[in-house]
Amino acid sequence: MEASLGQKQKLKQQEFTVSISQLSASSSGAPCSSALARFSIEPEGAQLRFHQELEPSDIIQVDIRTAQLFKLGHIESVCINEGSATNKEEESYSRGITIRFKVEDEGRAFHWAFEHWKNETVQVCAGGRLENGKVLTSKSKFDDKIEASSAKMYFHYYGQLLHQQNMLQDYVRTGTYYAAVIENRADFIGRVVVDVGAGSGILSLFAAQAGAKHVYAVEASEMVEYARRLIAGNPSLGQRITVIKGKVEEVELPEKADILISEPMGTLLINERMLESYVIARDRFLLPNGKMFPTNGRIHMAPFSDEYLYVEIANKALFWQQQNYYGIDLTALHGPAFQGYFSQPVVDAFDPRLLVAPVTSHAIDFTSVKEEELYEIEIPLSFIASVGTRVHGLACWFDVLFNGSSVQRWLTTAPGAPTTHWYQLRCVLSQPIYVMAGQEITGRLHMVAHNAQSYTMYLTMSAKMWGVGAEQGGTLQTSSCKLDLKEPYYRMAQPQPYAWAQDQHPQDAVGLSLAQQLSLNSGASLTQ
């Protein structure tokens, strides 16, 4: 079944052997006959034709754009359409064709193919008006909010095996997923699972290992071809996995899921805006009270002090202080260049001893958050400084929880924990603030989603009045910055265990080529 789906792009058709009988106002209860159901692309759009074995000339043509398919039972469906028999006079009444499949899986595949080819028609008719007056649009929720060029680069990136390998080789990540699934077999055994953004298909295979009845692996990039191969190479698991190419915002599935599994986390949890797709998949495919793996996530934040990092960033703009660059004074651009460097969040693994106050957290419950709530995230900040120091900005990281029925497992990207390919993220203030031990630091982190699958970050941090006059309120110093989460500064060459940071300062790892930075992380090239 998978092979013929895979070849569809080349063959431009897909076939199923079924039994059919026709129901209509004028002919009821016609006998069942064996037929070849063929989906194909014709000049007028995608078509479904039934070629009957006994009367090969009697072809029943179904216009998928207007037809509807309903399940009658495990192996029986009905297709309601306004088609015509090609060898007969035009008939203008609606009719039903009962379709019987040999096994349930075949019916499931047929339903999937029907919806898939219908979508294909929608693409062909993008924005066009159909004869029945319905306006079809190819724009999905994803297309509405994401710039086409961003999506193209994004799915191109994930279509390459090397980037999937990079994620698979993050053993903290993949090992935690494996443990969370296998330790919670009870949540998978006999269940229908949807893998949201399946990539290589690894999580679908884990779900099948844990005893899932059926897994729908939905993936929008060209990685589906490799996922199919990987799944076919593990046949005992693969027979319970259907790979579906498309965006979770657009594909149709033949049944609802008991559990969703996904790895939608980008840098700082929210980069790439895939959490929104996870939430849309929940609303489209998950049964009420179904489970989500992961179930919820938290963004953690704390002020940090890192003189080396600050000087390193400030020094990057020194180039623009040259007054005689081939006879040209560059200093007019020093200001914007300086601000530009400080608008890049820094991604690296830092020593948690750089944190200067206890952590504050922002929780997101994937099972209940509304998609729109992820468009703009506002986090009030309030910390008590543990030491007197210069605060250079806000350090951030995240974790997610797999809230299984048997075991609760956290995947953390915290500083000091084993390093993941997400590392941690730091927003560096161009104007550091001075604090005394015990002084309150307030502020806010405001993140606004943009159509290039990331966020603009607005950070404000203030040191509250201290000592005499403090009772009047008021702030002593305030520093703000605007950053683009899509343009981080990747500061590390290789994923390192945390032990690295204890005897060697992270600053030693600076000066990477762009190529090195690109190979770092699943988010890296997306951000260039």
Ligand SMILES: C[S@@+](CC[C@H](N)C(=O)[O-])C[C@H]1O[C@@H](n2cnc3c(N)ncnc32)[C@H](O)[C@@H]1O
């Ligand atoms: C971070 S990767 C995870 C891949 C795989 N699940 C794993 O854990 O190794 C996210 C995958 O989701 C896919 N993806 C992102 N948004 C999607 C969407 N809206 N619909 C379908 N696939 C999507 C990407 O192409 C990518 O392969």
